[in-house]
Amino acid sequence: MSNIPGELKYTSTHEWVRLEEDGTVTIGVTDHAxxxxxxxxxxxxxxxxxxxAAAEEAGVVESVKAASDIYAPIAGEVVExxxxxxxxxxxVNSxxxxxxxxxxxxxxxxSELDGLMSSVEYKAQCDAED
Structure with missing residues (x-):
């Protein structure tokens, strides 16, 4: 089973979100993705x-298998x-x-973070996809 840290929030498009101490959020793709x-x-x-904007395409990740869009889970300004x-x-793999x-x-x-999935909800989505 994929690693799904409990302290993060998740999207249905397989991005994870971590709220940092300075109030910014860090975003990446999940282990499952x-x-x-x-x-x-x-x-x-x-x-x-x-x-x-929330759900706006923010980038692309390409692999040997496919190219997939990366989406902004919530609205904000890219600071890094x-x-x-x-x-x-x-x-991304390692x-x-x-x-x-x-x-x-x-x-x-x-408050947009409240609309994202918990680790339990994300795990249930991943299990349903398998």
Whole structure:
């Protein structure tokens, strides 16, 4: 079974969200998603300074199997991207919840986090898909 950390929030499109101490949120794709994708070979990330709406396409992750869109789980301004993924996209496979994160948002409305799935709800979705 995929690793699904309990402290994170999740989307139906397989992104994870971690609220940081400074109030920003870090976003990446889940262990389940990277497993389905296979070996990641390229990641396209949003521009720092761009404003994203919830559910807006924010980038693309390409693997040996497929290309998949990355979506912004909640609205906010992109304040940082994970530059390491440009040189080492396989970090998404080896460490999706830490070194393989995608981007950070300065959130407009933290209450949007309440609309995301818990780890239990996300696990149930993944089990239903299998």
């Amino acid at each position: 990277q497993d389905l994708l296979g070996d990641v070979v390229f990641v396209e990330l949003p521009e720092v300074g761009s404003n994203l 991207i994970n530059d390491a993924l440009q040189e080492t996209p396989e970090l 460490d999706p919840y830490n070194d393989g994160w995608f981007f950070r948002l300065k959130v407009e409305d933290k």
